[in-house]
Structures are given as structure tokens and as C-alpha cells.
Amino acid sequence: MKLSLFKNILLLSVIGVFLSSCNKDEALPAIDPTSNAAVNRWIIDIMDEVYYWLGDLGTPISEDADPEDYFEALLFRPTDRFSVIYPDYQELINSLNGISLETGYEFILYRESASSDKVFAEITYIKKNSPASAVDLKRGDRIRSINGTLFTVDNFRDVLGLTESTHSLEYTRYDEASNQFVEKPSVTLTPIQLSEDPNFLDTIYTINNEKIGYVIYHFFTPGPGNGSTQFDNEMDAIFGKFKSESIDHLIVDLRYNGGGFVSSAVNLASLIGPGVSTTDIFSKTKYNSFIAEQIPELRDVKTTFKAKAENLGNTLDGNRVYILTSNRTASASELIINGLKPYMDVFLIGNTTTGKNVGSIPFEDEDNPDNKYGILPIVTQSFNSLDQSDYTTGFNPNVVALESAELLLPLGDINEQLLRKAITQITGTTPSGRILKSERLDVASSLDHKIRTGRMIENTIIK
Known part of the structure; x- marks a missing residue:
């Protein structure tokens, strides 16, 4: 309907x-609710009313086709890079809230060199209270094989599939004394239903009499379940601490943040923007012409900042926020960058971001319990208060810093590459410490396969 x-x-x-x-x-005509046709009718009903590129909606294929093929045929490729379908709506929602069956380590896959077929997975971070946190695994460890199968450029996708069940990791760790990677004892991990807290780390550094607040945020979600605001409340508390300590500078680390719910982006932006209030516009949202015509309330949608007691006000030196980025910084993270730019100097350190200025809404078939599918079609495009939305190729950093150029140090270590670059910009002095160069070629990341990666989820207007 x-x-x-x-x-x-x-x-x-x-x-x-x-x-x-x-x-x-x-x-x-009546139809079997368990059939592909029932799923596909539901898909076309949704897409035919909410799809952002409605005028370029593809021609439906056979109603009896596989739903994933049917959905794909409707998409406006290559302009639409982000609309997706999932066989299980509940799994989709759980993942958006940070809940998934996993062992709790994320990694980037690297090819040793352009002429080598050898691939290794380098651990980027370990999640709290996960199976991986209970064994001897650290950021920077290099996984060479899973269940005894070595990674290569031809098989790494299949090998990664082994992580979905109990598996063993054969890995190495850099030893500074010998200046080489040494083998570590194999570990065995069993996936659990893990609820990940996106508020990964926060601290305050005092360097050259400058107080620097630093927070690592891995994805945008209010809390671990429907109606929960636990994670937003935690972020409020972090900024409350920053404010009470009168920080001079703020570094927000979004290098691994592929997006999530817009409401949490608004929450974070409202803590950062200099003295913003509920009369200041954070973003504007555009829907397709059909929706705009039928629903006046959605013709000119403006999202204002929230009134937050923990807002830092005008305390940041130079009215500047430093944001750490990578090529996997996307959607809701980019919404933060774009939304804050009219109000302050947003200084980026890292790599060019993904370039996603469009938003999705998760849909389920509430009328047919036999249809377990969920879809995330692109439904909106976002603009800032100055009507700017020109970042489909990503935001370029003010200072380039690639994790692939150095051996990884612990997150929060002032000599860790991206953080070091930010501290240098702030203080004019580079932290002392040994920097270990290590060029390698980025192939893929475990984050690339997260349902939430590259998603900007509108959760305030449409269900």
C-alpha cells in the first residue's frame, strides 16, 4: 500500500x-506467502515509493526470481553504491546496533607487495569482553593462516569464512629486540553473540601545557537494543569529563567508523559544535519527488542540534576539531564532518573518506511473518546548513596519514601515527619515540563486511 x-x-x-x-x-491475485514472489512484491512496493532515485528505478525481473537478484535489478547502478538486501531482518538490525556472532577482533588484509601473492591479516583492534580479549592477541599482530590454511590473493575470502565458527589463528608479533616478526602460539576462538560498545577509548593528554581530549568512536548507535540510549549517554559522560577538565583541543577518531544511525551523529555533533542550540541546523534531508509531493512535512526537512549540557561551547582553541579518518570513514561519520563545517574548522588527518552523502532506512515485511528479508535502500540525501552535499568522492585530509605506512602501535599511544600527527599539529612538537616504517598494500578489511559499514541510517521519520 x-x-x-x-x-x-x-x-x-x-x-x-x-x-x-x-x-x-x-x-x-493471492500468492503463497513463503514464495519468492511474495518477497519480491513486498520489495517493489517499498522501492516504488521510497527509493531516492525513483525516476531511475530499474525494470523488475521475473516475480519468481531470487529476491537478491530481483532487488539488484531495481537499483540505479553505478550511482547507487550502497543499497543492500539481507536474508534476515533481525540480523540486520542487531548488526546496526553492534550485536553480532563473532570472536571480537577486527583486521585489515594486506598484500605483502605488488609482486607477492601472500596476504596477511593485521589486527586493528580487539573488542572488550570478547573471546579475542581473553587470549594473547594484540593490535598489530599478523595472522598468516586460519585453521592451518595460509592467506593468498586468490583464497583470502574463503579463508575468512572460517572465522564464522570455532577456528584457530596462526600469527606473528613484532619483536623490537630482534626487529622482526616472531611466531606466537596458536590460539583457538569460538564466536559468541557479542554486543560491542562503540565508545572504544577516551582520555585526556596534557602536552606542553595543552589539554587534549581524545575519543575513539567505532560506529553510530544510541544503544545495544531498541529504545536504548546507553551508548549516547556514555558519549555524553565523556564530553562532560572533557568539559569539566577544560580541554583546549579535541581529537575525534573515526578511522574505523563506517556509519550508523543519524540520531547518534546528531548527538555527537551537538556535543562538539561551538555553543550550538536547537535553533541551529545540523543537516537538511531530501527525499524523492514522490514523497516530497505527497507529504508536505518531508519537503523541507531540517534537523537541528540538540541542547546538551555537556557541549564544549567556545572552548576549543582556534574553534577547531581534529578528526582522524581513513578510506573506511563513511556515511554518518561524513555527516558529522559536513554538518560541523559551517560552524567550525574541521581539520582532517588520515586518508580520504568513503564519500557517502545518502542515507538508508531498514525495512521489514511486517505483514508477512514468512518473509525474513530486510532491505536497506537509499532513501535520502543529506546537506549541511549551507546546502552543501558535494562529497561523493570523499573528504580529503588536511594531513595525510596512512596506517599502511607504519607498524601499528596501541590505540591511544601518543606515537601511534594518526594520533601523533594530530598532537604535532596541536603542539608544534612531534612526540618522541621510535617510528617503524612498514609499507604494505591494503586489500580489504573485516569492517568492509559489517552490515553497518557505509550506512547512514535515518531512524527518526520512517520505520
Whole structure:
């Protein structure tokens, strides 16, 4: 039914369309609710009303086709790089909230050199209270094989599939005394249903009499389940501490943050923006022409900042925030960058970001319990208060820093490459410490396969 997906507060605006579309649905012949056709009818009903590029919606293929093929045929490729379908809606929602079956380590896959077929997985971080945190694994360890199977450029995707069940890791660790990687005893890990806290680390450094607040945030979600605001509240507390300690500078580390819920992006931006209030616009949201025509409330959507007691105000030196980025910094992370730019100097350190200025909404088939699929179509495009949205190729850093250029140091270590670059910009002095160069070629990352990666999830208007 046209526009029946919208929340009750908008139903009066669309009742005419709602009634006319009922007649269309009633004319369709009955169908087996367990069939592909039932799933595909649901898909086209949604896409035909909310898809951002509605005028370029693809021609449906056979109604009996595999739902993933059917969904793909509708997408406006290559412009649409981000719309996706999942076979299990609940798994989709859990992942967006940081809940998944895993062992708790993330990594980047590197090719040893352009002429080598050898690939290794380098651990980027270990999650708290995970199976990986209970064994001797550290950031910077290099996994050579899983269950005895070595990584190569041809098989690494298949080998990574072994991590979905109990598996052993054969890995090495850099030994500074011998200046080489040495073998460590194999470890065995069993996945658990893990709820990850995106607030990974926060601290305050005092360097050259400058107080520097530093926070690592891995994805945007209010809390671990529906209605929870636990993680947003934790972020509020972090900024409350920063404010009480009167920090002079702020570094926000989003290098591994591929996105998430817009509401948490608004929450974080409201803590950072200099003295912003509920009258200041954080972002503007554009829907397709059909929605804009039928629902006046969605023609000119403006999202304002929140009033936060923990807001840092005008305390940051030079009205500047430092954001650490990578090529996997995406969607809601980029929304933060774009939304803050009209209000302050947003100084980027790292790599060019992904370039995603469009948002998704998760949909499930509430009328058919036999349809377990969930879809995340692109539904919106985001702009800042100056109507700027020109970052489809990503935001370029002010200072380039690639993790692939150095051996990894612990996150939070002032000599860790990206953090070191930020501290140098702030203080004019480079932290002392041994820097170990190590060029390697980025192939892929465990984060690339996270459902939340590259997602900007609108969770305030459409369900």
C-alpha cells in the first residue's frame, strides 16, 4: 500500500494515496506467502515509493526470481553504491546496533607487495569482553593462516569464512629486540553473540601545557537494543569529563567508523559544535519527488542540534576539531564532518573518506511473518546548513596519514601515527619515540563486511 510504511504522525498527510493504493493491492491475485514472489512484491512496493532515485528505478525481473537478484535489478547502478538486501531482518538490525556472532577482533588484509601473492591479516583492534580479549592477541599482530590454511590473493575470502565458527589463528608479533616478526602460539576462538560498545577509548593528554581530549568512536548507535540510549549517554559522560577538565583541543577518531544511525551523529555533533542550540541546523534531508509531493512535512526537512549540557561551547582553541579518518570513514561519520563545517574548522588527518552523502532506512515485511528479508535502500540525501552535499568522492585530509605506512602501535599511544600527527599539529612538537616504517598494500578489511559499514541510517521519520 502506497506510503503505508510511514509512522502514524504522517498518516493524515497520505490517507488519500493510502486508500487508492489499497484498491491496487486488492486486485493482485493471492500468492503463497513463503514464495519468492511474495518477497519480491513486498520489495517493489517499498522501492516504488521510497527509493531516492525513483525516476531511475530499474525494470523488475521475473516475480519468481531470487529476491537478491530481483532487488539488484531495481537499483540505479553505478550511482547507487550502497543499497543492500539481507536474508534476515533481525540480523540486520542487531548488526546496526553492534550485536553480532563473532570472536571480537577486527583486521585489515594486506598484500605483502605488488609482486607477492601472500596476504596477511593485521589486527586493528580487539573488542572488550570478547573471546579475542581473553587470549594473547594484540593490535598489530599478523595472522598468516586460519585453521592451518595460509592467506593468498586468490583464497583470502574463503579463508575468512572460517572465522564464522570455532577456528584457530596462526600469527606473528613484532619483536623490537630482534626487529622482526616472531611466531606466537596458536590460539583457538569460538564466536559468541557479542554486543560491542562503540565508545572504544577516551582520555585526556596534557602536552606542553595543552589539554587534549581524545575519543575513539567505532560506529553510530544510541544503544545495544531498541529504545536504548546507553551508548549516547556514555558519549555524553565523556564530553562532560572533557568539559569539566577544560580541554583546549579535541581529537575525534573515526578511522574505523563506517556509519550508523543519524540520531547518534546528531548527538555527537551537538556535543562538539561551538555553543550550538536547537535553533541551529545540523543537516537538511531530501527525499524523492514522490514523497516530497505527497507529504508536505518531508519537503523541507531540517534537523537541528540538540541542547546538551555537556557541549564544549567556545572552548576549543582556534574553534577547531581534529578528526582522524581513513578510506573506511563513511556515511554518518561524513555527516558529522559536513554538518560541523559551517560552524567550525574541521581539520582532517588520515586518508580520504568513503564519500557517502545518502542515507538508508531498514525495512521489514511486517505483514508477512514468512518473509525474513530486510532491505536497506537509499532513501535520502543529506546537506549541511549551507546546502552543501558535494562529497561523493570523499573528504580529503588536511594531513595525510596512512596506517599502511607504519607498524601499528596501541590505540591511544601518543606515537601511534594518526594520533601523533594530530598532537604535532596541536603542539608544534612531534612526540618522541621510535617510528617503524612498514609499507604494505591494503586489500580489504573485516569492517568492509559489517552490515553497518557505509550506512547512514535515518531512524527518526520512517520505520
